[in-house]
Amino acid sequence: MADNKHDRDEVKRNGVVDITRRTFLHKSLLAGGAVATGSSVGFFQTLSSMEVANAAMGESFSFAWVSDTHLYPRELNQRFIDKATRAFSEVQAMGDKFDFMIFGGDLAQLGDPVEIELGAELLKEVTITKHFIPGEHDWYLDLGESWNKHFGETPWTFDHKGVRIIGVDSVGRAPDYWSARGMTDHERMGHMSALDGSQAGPWSGLGKEQREWLSSTLSDWPKDAPVIIFSHTPFWECYAPWNFWIRDWREVHEIIAPWQNVTNIHGHVHQPLYNEIGGMRSIGMLATSWPWPYAPEGVPEITKPMLRVDPGDHFDGVGWGNMNMSAEAHVDHQYMMWREQVFGYGRADSGTGDNVNQKLSPRIADRGWTGD
Amino acid sequence: MQSIRNKGLMALISALLCVSLAFVFVVNRAAAHKVSHDAETLQAFTDAFMEQVILGDNLFHGAPMDGINMSNTGMACAMCHPFSSDVHPHEYPKFQEQMSEFATLRDMINWCIEKPNEGEKIDPDGEAMKALEAYIYWSNRGSVLDPGRH
Known part of the structure; x- marks a missing residue:
C-alpha cells in the first residue's frame, strides 16, 4: 500500500525540482519502482549497475558497483564468499553492458592480508576495467599497505563520456586513536571493525590534503557538467555514531557546491539510503554481505526504507541496483532484491518506521579500554 | 467447665x-x-548490574566465553544490531514470525545464535544469557514497554 507521505513528497518534488535537465534523479525513491522479476531477482542479486548519460553530449554508459563483501578467511565463513562470488560472476556475465566496475570498499572484514588476497582472487572473475576505493575494514590492520599493494592508491579521477569520475578515500585519514593507547595492529583493527564502537571515534573523513585535491580536480570542470564521486561513506551527516558520514562534510560541501550535478555513490551503510543537499544527490548502496538496520535517527524523509529483513534468510536485504538513464539525463536507480517487495511502507514493515519506538545507548564495554 | x-x-x-x-x-x-539504602549500597547494586551489562556487551560483540559457542560464522550479534538496535526487547513476549510461535527475548536470542550465527544454543537461564539480556535491556533503556508488538 502506498504511503501518502511519500506520494506527497513525490508530487512536491516533481513539481519543484527540475528533473529533466541537470539533476540525477533517484527515481526508485520517488516512484517506488523497485523491480524484482523472476529472472533478474534470481540471478543478479548482489551487484549494482548504473547507466549514466550526459544530455549535452548525448552519450550514455553503464557501470557496475559491488561493495561491502566483508570477506573472512575461507575456512571461517563460506557464506560471504558465495555472495561475493555470485556478484562478481553476475558483473562478468553482463560485462558487455558495463564500461567499468567500481568496488566500493570493505572487501575484507578484519583487514587481514589473507582476506584481501582472497578478495583479489575472487575479483579476477571480473575482466572489465575495475576501479577501487577502500573501506575501513580494508585499512586498519596494516594502514592500507595490503590494500594499496593490490588495488592502488586513492584518490583518483578520470573523465568518461562527459562525466568527471572521482574516487576518494574517506576511511584512511582517521585521527590517530591507537598510538597513545599503545594498541597493537589487531587491537586497532578490532576497535575499527565494530560499527558501534566508541574507541575509533569520527574516523571517516577526507582530510585537508584530499579536500585540496578534490577542489583542484574540480576546478577546470564546467559547473553544469555531471560529476560522480565514489566514496565508502556518505558525503553528509546521516548518523555520526556509526560514521554514516564524513566528519568534514561541511567543508566538502563548500567545495562541491558550485557544481550543479553531483552524484555521490557510497557503500558502508548496507541499505538503501538517499539524500539531496544543494546540487548533490547521495545514494547508499546495498552490501553483498549483510544489511544494517536503519540508524535510530538521521534518515531523510526522502529515503524510502527497505522492507524489514528476515534474519533467517542469508540472501535477504542484500541486492543490486540498476540505474537507467532517460533521454533527459535522469539516473533512474532501482534496487534489485530477491523478494518481490523491496520497500516498506507501513510502520510494521518499514525499517525506519518500525524503529521509532526504541531508545538506544552507545555500548559501554569498550569505553574503559586500557590496553589490558 | x-x-x-x-x-x-x-x-x-x-x-x-x-x-x-x-x-x-x-x-x-x-x-x-x-539497613537503609544509602548511596554506597545503591552503588553496589548498580555495580552488580553493570558488571553483567559489560559482560553481555562483550558477548554481544563477539568476545569468547568458556563453555559456549555463539557463532560459527565469525558474525557477532552487534554486526546486525549496533547499539543493540532492531532487537526491540521492550516488545517481548510476542508472536515471533521467524519462529512461528509465541516467544520471549531469550527464545529469540537463542534463535539468532542457532540460525543466522550458526552457533550453539546457550542455557536459557545461564550466565551468558542473563548477561546478554542485561546488556540488551540496558542499551534499550527508556524505550516504552509495548509487549506483543510486531
Whole structure:
C-alpha cells in the first residue's frame, strides 16, 4: 500500500525540482519502482549497475558497483564468499553492458592480508576495467599497505563520456586513536571493525590534503557538467555514531557546491539510503554481505526504507541496483532484491518506521579500554 | 467447665499463631531491609548490574566465553544490531514470525545464535544469557514497554 507521505513528497518534488535537465534523479525513491522479476531477482542479486548519460553530449554508459563483501578467511565463513562470488560472476556475465566496475570498499572484514588476497582472487572473475576505493575494514590492520599493494592508491579521477569520475578515500585519514593507547595492529583493527564502537571515534573523513585535491580536480570542470564521486561513506551527516558520514562534510560541501550535478555513490551503510543537499544527490548502496538496520535517527524523509529483513534468510536485504538513464539525463536507480517487495511502507514493515519506538545507548564495554 | 477450658486453649493457640505470623512477617521484612539504602549500597547494586551489562556487551560483540559457542560464522550479534538496535526487547513476549510461535527475548536470542550465527544454543537461564539480556535491556533503556508488538 502506498504511503501518502511519500506520494506527497513525490508530487512536491516533481513539481519543484527540475528533473529533466541537470539533476540525477533517484527515481526508485520517488516512484517506488523497485523491480524484482523472476529472472533478474534470481540471478543478479548482489551487484549494482548504473547507466549514466550526459544530455549535452548525448552519450550514455553503464557501470557496475559491488561493495561491502566483508570477506573472512575461507575456512571461517563460506557464506560471504558465495555472495561475493555470485556478484562478481553476475558483473562478468553482463560485462558487455558495463564500461567499468567500481568496488566500493570493505572487501575484507578484519583487514587481514589473507582476506584481501582472497578478495583479489575472487575479483579476477571480473575482466572489465575495475576501479577501487577502500573501506575501513580494508585499512586498519596494516594502514592500507595490503590494500594499496593490490588495488592502488586513492584518490583518483578520470573523465568518461562527459562525466568527471572521482574516487576518494574517506576511511584512511582517521585521527590517530591507537598510538597513545599503545594498541597493537589487531587491537586497532578490532576497535575499527565494530560499527558501534566508541574507541575509533569520527574516523571517516577526507582530510585537508584530499579536500585540496578534490577542489583542484574540480576546478577546470564546467559547473553544469555531471560529476560522480565514489566514496565508502556518505558525503553528509546521516548518523555520526556509526560514521554514516564524513566528519568534514561541511567543508566538502563548500567545495562541491558550485557544481550543479553531483552524484555521490557510497557503500558502508548496507541499505538503501538517499539524500539531496544543494546540487548533490547521495545514494547508499546495498552490501553483498549483510544489511544494517536503519540508524535510530538521521534518515531523510526522502529515503524510502527497505522492507524489514528476515534474519533467517542469508540472501535477504542484500541486492543490486540498476540505474537507467532517460533521454533527459535522469539516473533512474532501482534496487534489485530477491523478494518481490523491496520497500516498506507501513510502520510494521518499514525499517525506519518500525524503529521509532526504541531508545538506544552507545555500548559501554569498550569505553574503559586500557590496553589490558 | 470443659467448654471453658477448650475456649481458653483455642484462644491461646490463636494468639500464638498470630504472634508467629507477625514474627515471620516482621523478621522477613527485616531480613530484606536490615539497613537503609544509602548511596554506597545503591552503588553496589548498580555495580552488580553493570558488571553483567559489560559482560553481555562483550558477548554481544563477539568476545569468547568458556563453555559456549555463539557463532560459527565469525558474525557477532552487534554486526546486525549496533547499539543493540532492531532487537526491540521492550516488545517481548510476542508472536515471533521467524519462529512461528509465541516467544520471549531469550527464545529469540537463542534463535539468532542457532540460525543466522550458526552457533550453539546457550542455557536459557545461564550466565551468558542473563548477561546478554542485561546488556540488551540496558542499551534499550527508556524505550516504552509495548509487549506483543510486531
